[in-house]
Amino acid sequence: MSCSVAVSNSPVFSPSSSLFCSRTAILSPSAESLNLTLTHLKPSSSPASPSASSPSSPFMLRLQKPPPLSLLSSSSAVASSTSSPSSDSDSTAGLGPGSVPAILKRKRPARLDIPVATPAMCLGLPAEPCEVRKELESEGDGYSVYCKRGRREAMEDRFSASVELQGDSKQAFFGVFDGHGGAKAAEFAAQKLEKNILDEVFKIKDETTVEEAVKEGYLKTDADFFKEDAAGGTCCVTALIRNRNLLVSNAGDCRAVLSRGGTAEALTSDHRPSREDERNRIHSLGGYVDLCRGVWRVHGSLAVSRAIGDHHLKPWVIAEPETKIVSLEPECEFLILASDGLWDKVSNQEAVDIARPLCTGIDKPVPLFACKKLVDLSVSRGSSDDISVMLIQLGQYI
Numbered sequence: 431m432s433c434s435v436a437v438s439n440s441p442v443f444s445p446s447s448s449l450f451c452s453r454t455a456i457l458s459p460s461a462e463s464l465n466l467t468l469t470h471l472k473p474s475s476s477p478a479s480p481s482a483s484s485p486s487s488p489f490m491l492r493l494q495k496p497p498p499l500s501l502l503s504s505s506s507a508v509a510s511s512t513s514s515p516s517s518d519s520d521s522t523a524g525l526g527p528g529s530v531p532a533i534l535k536r537k538r539p540a541r542l543d544i545p546v547a548t549p550a551m552c553l554g555l556p557a558e559p560c561e562v563r564k565e566l567e568s569e570g571d572g573y574s575v576y577c578k579r580g581r582r583e584a585m586e587d588r589f590s591a592s593v594e595l596q597g598d599s600k601q602a603f604f605g606v607f608d609g610h611g612g613a614k615a616a617e618f619a620a621q622k623l624e625k626n627i628l629d630e631v632f633k634i635k636d637e638t639t640v641e642e643a644v645k646e647g648y649l650k651t652d653a654d655f656f657k658e659d660a661a662g663g664t665c666c667v668t669a670l671i672r673n674r675n676l677l678v679s680n681a682g683d684c685r686a687v688l689s690r691g692g693t694a695e696a697l698t699s700d701h702r703p704s705r706e707d708e709r710n711r712i713h714s715l716g717g718y719v720d721l722c723r724g725v726w727r728v729h730g731s732l733a734v735s736r737a738i739g740d741h742h743l744k745p746w747v748i749a750e751p752e753t754k755i756v757s758l759e760p761e762c763e764f765l766i767l768a769s770d771g772l773w774d775k776v777s778n779q780e781a782v783d784i785a786r787p788l789c790t791g792i793d794k795p796v797p798l799f800a801c802k803k804l805v806d807l808s809v810s811r812g813s814s815d816d817i818s819v820m821l822i823q824l825g826q827y828i
Contacts, residue, residue: 569798572827573604575820576801580771580813586613587769587818588620588664595628600827601672603628606818608684608769610732611662615739618655619664623738626650627670637673641753644670644679652738652749663732663739666751667698667767671827674758676765679751681736683770687778691761692786694778697754700770701736703728708735717746762824763790764797768804771817775808785821797821 563585566577571593579585586609595601603624609616627647634643648666665682678686680698688695703709703719703726712719712728712735720730727733728746740747756762766781776784784807785800801819808817 567798567802572602572823573820574798574801575606575818576798576805577816577818578805578809580815580817582816584613585816586610586616586664587771587816588613588616589818589820590620590624591820592624595672596632598672600674602822602827603668603670604767604820604822605666605668606684606767606769606820607664607666608682608771608816608818609662609664610734610737611740612660613662614658614660615655615662615664615737618658618660619651619666619738622654623647623651623666623668626654627668631670631672640677641755644668644677644753645750648679648681648738648749648751655739656741660739661742663737663747665701665734665737665769668751669765669767669822671758671824674828676756676758676762676824676827677753678756678765679753681738681749681751682734683773685768685770685773685778687766687768687781688756689763689766689782689786690759691763692782694782696778697756697765699752700773701734701752702726703733703735705735711735712746715745758824758828760828762828764824765822766804767820767822769816769818771813771815772804772808772819774815775811775813776804789821789823795823797823 564579566575566585568575568589568591570591573591573593575589575591577585577587577589588607588609590603590605590607592604593599593602595603605620605623607616607619607623627644630643630646630650631640634640665680665684667678667680667682667684667686669686670677670679676688676697678697680686681701683700683702684698685700686697688697699705701708703712709719709726717729719726719728721727722730725733728735728743732740732743732747734747736748736750738749764785766785768781772781781804784803785797788800788803789795789797798821801821804819805817
């Protein structure tokens with residue numbers, strides 16, 4: 431027994447043909463066929479098919495040959511006749527007997543141009559706000575600062591710098607702020623702390639009360655931030671230069687290191703629950719400190735014991751700073767203010783040794799490059815935190 435299978439032109443591959451083609455268009459008696467003999471099957475003993483074109487093989491697969499290349503590049507007259515409304519009913523209309531209908535290639539759809547949205551276009555914001563900027567650098571009269579974002583999605587570090595206070599070139603204020611739980615507290619402190627401190631300092635008549643004035647500035651900033659009803663907090667380190675004195679204050683683990691003739695001198699002490707006096711203070715107020723994964727934390731949460739903000743941890747986390755006053759002498763070369771992203775990986779003396787050749791004893795100091803070099807060193811040692819480094823040249827204030 432033998433059978434004959436006819437595979438016609440499919441409308442899917444021949445868009446010029448109609449879905450409702452006539453039988454003549456589907457099975458053209460003049461179409462050439464390919465005979466595939468299935469020799470692995472046992473020949474049938476039944477009589478051959480009555481079809482005159484059936485071979486002696488048991489199965490004959492009739493596949494229509496693709497049209498010659500000349501048909502693919504047919505004349506515009508043929509193409510127009512196949513695409514006109516009158517030819518929709520029969521794709522072979524206008525062709526002579528034995529002709530193969532022209533095959534038209536399917537056209538690729540037109541490209542869709544979708545505009546790429548940017549923050550500035552969608553939100554009316556700057557293209558690179560400080561929160562998402564990966565790096566931030568600034569230089570001014572006698573200072574340089576470089577900040578680099580860590581693995582967080584937004585940078586939480588901020589800084590402030592003001593020179594020539596009250597028109598006096600020997601007075602200046604600098605600060606570095608390391609936010610946690612968001613950048614709102616650091617942003618607020620960078621904008622308000624300087625004004626609050628200076629308002630208190632300029633009111634005093636006795637220089638012996640300047641430490642108390644700085645403290646009041648910190649506490650007022652903390653109270654003002656509480657009114658904002660915002661979450662998070664920030665560690666702070668500030669430097670006020672006036673009357674040839676350097677007043678350095680901190681709340682948290684931001685640190686100030688002075689280079690005195692090439693020797694590093696830490697002017698601040700980190701406020702962390704691991705400090706015995708800080709832990710005792712927290713316990714005396716009814717709080718507790720837990721050791722979580724090798725880090726001491728206030729109520730198992732915050733790794734610093736002093737900061738501006740963090741109102742959910744009051745009164746155990748306080749904003750009261752510690753202040754140290756240093757008389758500026760010729761051997762006081764420069765001051766480094768930096769967040770813990772630097773000090774967790776770089777020691778005090780190492781930071782001074784790296785920065786000093788780039789800041790002193792050369793014709794053209796490059797303090798900004800020194801800041802970048804310190805940041806890159808901390809990153810190379812595995813720091814994933816935001817890192818901010820400010821370098822202040824003290825020579826011009828003596």
